[in-house]
Each structure stands twice: as C-alpha cells, then as structure tokens.
Amino acid sequence: MTDIPAKRKLTIEDVARQAGVSISTVSRVMNNTDYIADATRRKVQDAIDALDYRPNALARGLKQMKTDSIGLILSDLQNPFWLMVLEGIEDACQEAGYSLLILNSRDDPEKEGKNIKEFLMRQLDGIIINPASEDNPLFAALAAEAFPLVFLNRRVKGVEVDTVVADNFKGTMLAVSHLAALGKNRIAIFLYPANGISPRQERLEGYKQALAAHGLETDPALIKIVETKEDCLAAMKQLLSGSGKPDAILSTNNRLTLEILDALGTLNIAVPQDIALLGYDETEWSKHLNPPLTTIRQPAYEMGREAAERLILAIAAKRRGETMQPVTVQLEPTLVIRESCGEILQ
Amino acid sequence: MTDIPAKRKLTIEDVARQAGVSISTVSRVMNNTDYIADATRRKVQDAIDALDYRPNALARGLKQMKTDSIGLILSDLQNPFWLMVLEGIEDACQEAGYSLLILNSRDDPEKEGKNIKEFLMRQLDGIIINPASEDNPLFAALAAEAFPLVFLNRRVKGVEVDTVVADNFKGTMLAVSHLAALGKNRIAIFLYPANGISPRQERLEGYKQALAAHGLETDPALIKIVETKEDCLAAMKQLLSGSGKPDAILSTNNRLTLEILDALGTLNIAVPQDIALLGYDETEWSKHLNPPLTTIRQPAYEMGREAAERLILAIAAKRRGETMQPVTVQLEPTLVIRESCGEILQ
DNA sequence: GTGATTTCTGAAAACGTTTTCAGAAGCTTT
DNA sequence: AAAGCTTCTGAAAACGTTTTCAGAAATCAC
Incomplete structure (x- = not known):
C-alpha cells in the first residue's frame, strides 16, 4: 500500500x-x-x-436538465439477435451525439423496474426497452408524463408508446408456408413459455393461420411449450413415440433451436432426412450448423436503428415543448433458405 | 402533436x-x-x-463526489466470450451495489479514447477495460493518479494496473499437446492480425514451445495470419496445395473457427477425417457444430467476476485514502474434448 | 435544579457547471 | 458629441442534493 x-x-x-x-x-x-x-x-x-x-458531466447535466444520453434495457443479452439490434442502436446514437447506457433485466420484471428507476434517477433523456413485463405500472406512469420511451420487439397493450417490432405473425407464416411447399404436413412448433408477452402469441397465431391456409389442421399435440433442455428432450420423445409423428419442426428461438438439435441428436433422428427443422432468428452460426439451418431472419439492425432514431426524435420534440403521437413501426422478416428442411439446392 | x-x-x-x-x-x-x-x-x-x-443522481453524485457506478469498455461485443465475461461482471457489481455502464470500443483506439473520456466526465468511480490499444497515453495518466482501473484479457506493458487475464500460453500448449497426443505432427495455427496486443503473441509462443516439447519443429508456413473470410480461404488453399499439408488446425478465435470451417467446406475437406480442428473459446454452439468442436475453454465468467471484484476493492481503498499495489491475476484455461480432432469417444 | 449528554432538527454552505443580468468597450450613426 | 448598436466579459443566481454547524429539546447524572 x-x-x-x-x-x-x-x-x-x-x-x-x-x-x-x-x-x-x-x-x-x-x-x-x-x-x-x-x-x-x-x-x-x-x-x-x-x-x-x-x-464534470454531473454538474453540467444538473444545470442543463439533460444528459444527452439514453438508456437501453435488454432482457437477454445472451441472444445474438440482440447484439445486432444493439449495433443499430449504437450507430444511431453516435450519429446524433448521444451516448448509450445499457442495463440487463434478464427478463426479470423486478430487475426491469430497478433498471428503469436507475435510469430515471440518472436523468437520462430517454429509454429504449425490451419489456420483460406487461403490467409494469411504471410504463403507464412514464407514458402519462410524456417521458421519451420506445418499446422494442414487444408490444405492451394498454400503453400508448412508440413501439418497434418485427412482424411475428408473418414470420411463422413464412416458415409454415415454406415447409408446406416442401410437402410437410405434420408441422410441430416449439416455444418457450409465455410470460404474457406478445411475440409468442403472434408467432403461434401465424403458425395456426398458415396451417389453415394450406389446408392443414392444427393438432394441439404438435404445439410444444418447453422451458428447459430436459423439457425439450421429453417433449421430443413424446412427439416421436406417438402415431402421428411430425415431419417438420419449427423452433421459435435460437437457443431453443440448439436444444432441439441436441434432443434430435440423442434420439438419433437425422435432419433433414428424418425430420425438417426451421429456426427463428438468423445468427452467425446458423449456416455452420449441421445441416446449415433454414431460418426466419428478423431485421435486427434496422429495428435497433429505428428505435433509437424514433427516441431521439421524441427527445428533441419534448425539448421544443411538443409531444409526438406514439407510433408503432413493424418491420418485415424474411426467409433464409438453407438445407435443414430438405431443400434441394443446386 | x-x-x-x-x-x-x-x-x-x-x-x-x-x-x-x-x-x-x-x-x-x-x-x-x-x-x-x-x-x-x-x-x-x-x-x-x-x-x-x-x-436526482446527478445532484447527489455532484455533492458526494462519487456515483457508485463503474464503466466497462469492451472491444468486441459480438464475441460470445464477452457475454460470459459480462455476466460475471454484472453479478459482482450487483452484489456490491454498483451499477454498470457499458460502452463498445469496437477495437478502435480512437473510439476507446472517447469512451474513457466519456466515463471520466461522468465521474464514474472506476473502469474495466479490454484495451484496444497499447500505447494510449490515457492509461498512464490514469494509473499515475491512481484512478481505479482494471485491464481485462489483455496486458498493457509499461503500465502498472490491475490486470485479469487467462493464461494464453497454456491455452495453446494444451491444444498442441492434445493434437500431438492424437498423433498429429503438422499442426497449423490460424490467427487474426495482431494490433500489438498480447494474447496473440502469447498464444503463438505457447504453440511454438508445445511443438518443441513434442519434438516437432515449427514451420513458418503453418502459421497463418488472416484478416477476412477471403484471406482465410486463400490461406487454406495455399496450405493444402503444397507438399507439407497440415494434419491439424488450431484456431485462436471463435469467429475465425467458423470461417475456417467454411473454407474447409468449400474445399471439400472433411473434419476430422481429413484434418483435425481445434477451436479457442467455448461457446454455446461449440458442441452443435459438425462435428462437435474440441475447444480451449477460458473461464470467462470468473474473469469478469474477478475483474469487477478487484475494481470494487480498489475503489473502496481509494475512498479510505489508500492505494493498492496493482496485481495481475491469471486464470487457467481447460481443454474441452469433443470430436473435431478425431478423438475416439465411447 | 443544575449541568452534561444524547437525540433530534433546520439554515446555510458547499459540489461544478450554465445562464441570466448587467455593464464595459468599441463601432456606427445621427 | 451624443446616442444606439454590436461585441465582449464578469458577478451572481440557479440546478438538487449532502453535509457542516449550531442549536433546541429531551434524557440522564448528580
């Protein structure tokens, strides 16, 4: 010492x-x-x-009543999807001269509340949040006082706030259509449990409607909600033991996709020979899997950029004493075709 | 409106x-x-x-001359390795009642400088940084005034600062030994270019010494430094066209591993039948690759936690008016054996 | 009942900036 | 030469807290 x-x-x-x-x-x-x-x-x-x-930024911010910085609350930094989103946000912030603070709610509503309060105490000019809860009273409170706020990737009903999402309905529609076009007619879908938040519901809805559109009926036995790796394996076993085995699996999350692949591996089921697999969210490893994975790609970077630009606009408006009418922006997913559904490539 | x-x-x-x-x-x-x-x-x-x-945290911080928060500057958020590190840091911060701000230098020394200044202006109590540059004069300046600072994953020579690293030398030693034990004797190594920062050098050193220890000579033709995907493919072609083809490849970065896999794919080389592949850094997809990848696992979570705990200690000491002697903590990597080196598993 | 503690509270001075107000100095214009 | 603009500068009042200082009230010891 x-x-x-x-x-x-x-x-x-x-x-x-x-x-x-x-x-x-x-x-x-x-x-x-x-x-x-x-x-x-x-x-x-x-x-x-x-x-x-x-x-000293503290003194300056105190006097100016602004900090030229915005906060980002993410629920799952482990998911590569969010890293792409993050990049878009970062770029937009940098261009506009804002700095960005990041907190991780780990999808825990309580932690999310703390994070928001943390940001408010720090007098950040605005917040972008991937909501972990649907009924957080803070949301309504912030909306009521016109605090600049953008919801990302999840809608929160009953609260009028700028929102940037991908079209989840269309995502699963695309997926099912692709599978149906390849002749699959027993298409199972795997989801993580709900926590009441929107994408899951919309994806499920897209799945059902797409089935109907292709003249297939939705069999509840083919809808699997799993929480852990073990759940996943159990669900898979059950699925494959019955009489009406699926000929395709639609995963709705990329970690889940890996778990499914594991389950199929231990059960000695070959993809795509024995069963087709289609993943949600494009990642850097999607094309390196065995086999290269067909996926639904969400425009992650654009979503991030859009959210940040929107927020920055709202902050500027508020400084002028105006308030902007909240808007919901919905970006379109696309299908990335590889080999995991038994596609024939030349 | x-x-x-x-x-x-x-x-x-x-x-x-x-x-x-x-x-x-x-x-x-x-x-x-x-x-x-x-x-x-x-x-x-x-x-x-x-x-x-x-x-109002600004007013409070201004008066108290502290903010109870620390800053983290990362150079490559895209790499899953850092997400594990991040988790360790987050946990340690939360336990100690600190909040964490994250900035991304994208391995750009200029941006790194801006990030540091940003944090200093915000009066953060301490900074954890994965240095992007080696000669940043700010480092010396901060060290000189005993500002709480921890270097993560990279040493900066000439500056006495708390440092948390993994043993990179041992990492490649482990890798080469494993390959040698499997009978490989033409082991190539792939690296991203240097930017003068330490891990690369140490990993290369470990590679050379391990070769020597196993009675193999280091052939400069087997050391490939590549920057882009295209470089990687070109290097691979060259490597496989000559007379002294390698029988194993050691990758030193996990994005690089994917690029190598791609190159091998397009050249129609099978892993592990035609060539062994060993990756650096364990990721969630390592075991899902084709074939499941043998890797060197660095204790990422522990590194993060150690760094944060160290920093928090230093902050506390400074508040008491003391200064702690800088320490370098080196954590040990381990070998995760799968199938990509032609291991025989039961 | 006096003096010494202990317990409680408020006024006012910081913390390091920005911003308002007022005024000085240098030009034009009359 | 007076009046009116510009151009420039400084003193002082904020911003919203914490902390120091001092003092009031309650409790205790004799």
Missing part, C-alpha cells in the same frame, strides 16, 4: 485562472454559445488543452 | 413540504445517516412513497 497523493480534480475555475478569465467565459468557449473574442477563445482553449480539463 | 403539460420534476423540497420537515431531514432519512426520530422517519417515508419521489 503506497500512498499516491490523490490529485484534486480539475474544475472550470482552474481553467479560468490559468487563462486569466472568468469561469463564465470558459463555459462560453466550451459550449460556444455567445460572442467570444478570438484572442480570448484561443487563451481559454490553450488552458483547457494544457491542463487536459474535462468538464 | 398533442400537448401534455410536462409535470415539473419532483425535488427533495416537495417531499420536505409534504412531510412538514426540512430538506436536511429528508436527506437524512433517505441516506439514513444521523439520528432521526421514528415518527419523523415515518412521515418522511410516507411522503416519499406518496409522491413516488426519486432523488
């Missing part, structure tokens, strides 16, 4: 003294508001550079 | 008025410092709850 004398932090006053001007002048140079004589500006700038001075 | 009257933000004064006490008293209740009569405490707490008041 050696004792290094902790240098006192530099303040605007030190710069003012060094430059031989008042602190107001220093402030004016930094924010370049108001008239400043060229000579003065140079003196001050030199002092700032010489001392390597950086203004 | 409807106009919702923006509610004025609540301050401690509103709470004081509502509770019929002074603002000092409110502050004392919130921070529970000092004696407070039970009746008063209750009154104040009720007022806080009734108004749903949350203190």
Whole structure:
C-alpha cells in the first residue's frame, strides 16, 4: 500500500485562472454559445488543452436538465439477435451525439423496474426497452408524463408508446408456408413459455393461420411449450413415440433451436432426412450448423436503428415543448433458405 | 402533436413540504445517516412513497463526489466470450451495489479514447477495460493518479494496473499437446492480425514451445495470419496445395473457427477425417457444430467476476485514502474434448 | 435544579457547471 | 458629441442534493 497523493480534480475555475478569465467565459468557449473574442477563445482553449480539463458531466447535466444520453434495457443479452439490434442502436446514437447506457433485466420484471428507476434517477433523456413485463405500472406512469420511451420487439397493450417490432405473425407464416411447399404436413412448433408477452402469441397465431391456409389442421399435440433442455428432450420423445409423428419442426428461438438439435441428436433422428427443422432468428452460426439451418431472419439492425432514431426524435420534440403521437413501426422478416428442411439446392 | 403539460420534476423540497420537515431531514432519512426520530422517519417515508419521489443522481453524485457506478469498455461485443465475461461482471457489481455502464470500443483506439473520456466526465468511480490499444497515453495518466482501473484479457506493458487475464500460453500448449497426443505432427495455427496486443503473441509462443516439447519443429508456413473470410480461404488453399499439408488446425478465435470451417467446406475437406480442428473459446454452439468442436475453454465468467471484484476493492481503498499495489491475476484455461480432432469417444 | 449528554432538527454552505443580468468597450450613426 | 448598436466579459443566481454547524429539546447524572 503506497500512498499516491490523490490529485484534486480539475474544475472550470482552474481553467479560468490559468487563462486569466472568468469561469463564465470558459463555459462560453466550451459550449460556444455567445460572442467570444478570438484572442480570448484561443487563451481559454490553450488552458483547457494544457491542463487536459474535462468538464464534470454531473454538474453540467444538473444545470442543463439533460444528459444527452439514453438508456437501453435488454432482457437477454445472451441472444445474438440482440447484439445486432444493439449495433443499430449504437450507430444511431453516435450519429446524433448521444451516448448509450445499457442495463440487463434478464427478463426479470423486478430487475426491469430497478433498471428503469436507475435510469430515471440518472436523468437520462430517454429509454429504449425490451419489456420483460406487461403490467409494469411504471410504463403507464412514464407514458402519462410524456417521458421519451420506445418499446422494442414487444408490444405492451394498454400503453400508448412508440413501439418497434418485427412482424411475428408473418414470420411463422413464412416458415409454415415454406415447409408446406416442401410437402410437410405434420408441422410441430416449439416455444418457450409465455410470460404474457406478445411475440409468442403472434408467432403461434401465424403458425395456426398458415396451417389453415394450406389446408392443414392444427393438432394441439404438435404445439410444444418447453422451458428447459430436459423439457425439450421429453417433449421430443413424446412427439416421436406417438402415431402421428411430425415431419417438420419449427423452433421459435435460437437457443431453443440448439436444444432441439441436441434432443434430435440423442434420439438419433437425422435432419433433414428424418425430420425438417426451421429456426427463428438468423445468427452467425446458423449456416455452420449441421445441416446449415433454414431460418426466419428478423431485421435486427434496422429495428435497433429505428428505435433509437424514433427516441431521439421524441427527445428533441419534448425539448421544443411538443409531444409526438406514439407510433408503432413493424418491420418485415424474411426467409433464409438453407438445407435443414430438405431443400434441394443446386 | 398533442400537448401534455410536462409535470415539473419532483425535488427533495416537495417531499420536505409534504412531510412538514426540512430538506436536511429528508436527506437524512433517505441516506439514513444521523439520528432521526421514528415518527419523523415515518412521515418522511410516507411522503416519499406518496409522491413516488426519486432523488436526482446527478445532484447527489455532484455533492458526494462519487456515483457508485463503474464503466466497462469492451472491444468486441459480438464475441460470445464477452457475454460470459459480462455476466460475471454484472453479478459482482450487483452484489456490491454498483451499477454498470457499458460502452463498445469496437477495437478502435480512437473510439476507446472517447469512451474513457466519456466515463471520466461522468465521474464514474472506476473502469474495466479490454484495451484496444497499447500505447494510449490515457492509461498512464490514469494509473499515475491512481484512478481505479482494471485491464481485462489483455496486458498493457509499461503500465502498472490491475490486470485479469487467462493464461494464453497454456491455452495453446494444451491444444498442441492434445493434437500431438492424437498423433498429429503438422499442426497449423490460424490467427487474426495482431494490433500489438498480447494474447496473440502469447498464444503463438505457447504453440511454438508445445511443438518443441513434442519434438516437432515449427514451420513458418503453418502459421497463418488472416484478416477476412477471403484471406482465410486463400490461406487454406495455399496450405493444402503444397507438399507439407497440415494434419491439424488450431484456431485462436471463435469467429475465425467458423470461417475456417467454411473454407474447409468449400474445399471439400472433411473434419476430422481429413484434418483435425481445434477451436479457442467455448461457446454455446461449440458442441452443435459438425462435428462437435474440441475447444480451449477460458473461464470467462470468473474473469469478469474477478475483474469487477478487484475494481470494487480498489475503489473502496481509494475512498479510505489508500492505494493498492496493482496485481495481475491469471486464470487457467481447460481443454474441452469433443470430436473435431478425431478423438475416439465411447 | 443544575449541568452534561444524547437525540433530534433546520439554515446555510458547499459540489461544478450554465445562464441570466448587467455593464464595459468599441463601432456606427445621427 | 451624443446616442444606439454590436461585441465582449464578469458577478451572481440557479440546478438538487449532502453535509457542516449550531442549536433546541429531551434524557440522564448528580
């Protein structure tokens, strides 16, 4: 334990003294508001550079009642999908001169509440959130006071807030249509449990309607809701032991896809020979799996960018004293065809 | 554009008025410092709850000269390795009551500098960083004033700062030994270009020494430094066209591993029949590849946790007016054996 | 009943900025 | 030469907290 004398932090006053001007002048140079004589500006700038001075963002934010930064609350950073989203958000923020703070709710409503409060206390100018809960009273409270807020990937009903989602209904429609076109007629779907949040419901709905559109009936036995790896294996066993075995599986999450692949592996079922598999969400490893995976690709980067741009617009409007009418933007998923459904490629 | 009257933000004064006490008293209740009569405490707490008041962190931080939060600067969020690290950091922070801000340098020294300055301006109590550059003068400056700082995964020579790394030397040693034990004697290694940062060098060193230890000589032709997917394919072609073809490939990064797999695929080389492949860094998809990938696993979660705990210790010490002697912690990688090196499994 | 504690509370001074207000100095215009 | 603009600058008042200081009220010891 050696004792290094902790240098006192530099303040605007030190710069003012060094430059031989008042602190107001220093402030004016930094924010370049108001008239400043060229000579003065140079003196001050030199002092700032010489001392390597950086203004205290807390003091600045306190006075200005803004922080030029926005918060992002994600529910599952482990999912590569979110990393693409994140990239879009980052780019948009950087372009607009905002900085981005990230918190992870791990899909826990309680943690989500804490995260929001954390951001509010820090006086962030706006929040982008992938909601983990549907009934969080904070949402309504924020909406009521026109706090800049964007929901990402999940709708929250009953709350009028800017929302950016992918068309989940269309996603499973595309998937089922693709499978049906390949002659599959016993298409099972695997989902993680609900937590009442929208994409799951919409995906299931798309699945059902697409089946109907292709003249197939929905068999409840083919709808599997699993929570753990073990659930998944059990569900698969059950599915394959009965008489009406499926000839295709539609996974609705990319971690789930890996679990399904595992289950099929241990049961010695070959993809796509014995059964077709179609995954939701494109990842960097999708094409490297055995076999290369056919997937539904959501426009993750664009979703992130859209959400951030929307939020930044709302913040600007609020500063002008206006309030924008909340909007829901829905982006379209696409089908990425590879080999896991038994497609014939040339 | 409807106009919702923006509610004025609540301050401690509103709470004081509502509770019929002074603002000092409110502050004392919130921070529970000092004696407070039970009746008063209750009154104040009720007022806080009734108004749903949350203190302004900017004002608080300004006065207290601390923010109880630390910053994390990562260079490549896309790599799943970092997500595991992140989880460890998050857990440690949460346990200690710190909140965590994340910025992404994208391995760009300039952006890294901006990120550090951003954090400093925000008066964060400490920073964990995966350095993108080796000669950033900010590092030395921070070290000189005993600012709490931890380097993660990469050493920066010439700067005495807490550092948490994995033993990269041992990592490639393990890998080569495993391959040699399986009878491989033409072991190629693939690396991304340097940017002067340590792991690469150490991994290469471990590779060479392990070869020597097994009586194999290092052939420079077997060391491939590639930057892009195309480089990778080109390198692979060259490698396989010559006379001294390799019988094993050691990849040093998991995105690189996927690129290698692609290259082998297009060249119609089968793993592990034609060539063995061993990957660095364990990911959730490692075991789902074709074939399941043998890898070097780095203790990512532990690295994150260690780094955060170390930083938090340093912050606490600094508050007591002490300075801790910088320490380098090195964690051990392990070998995860699967099938991609032609192992015989029962 | 006096003095010394202990318990409680409020006024006011910070923290480091930005911004308002007012005024000085240098130009034009009359 | 007076008046009116510009152009520039500084003093001082915020912003919303915590903390110091001082003092009031209650409790205790004699």
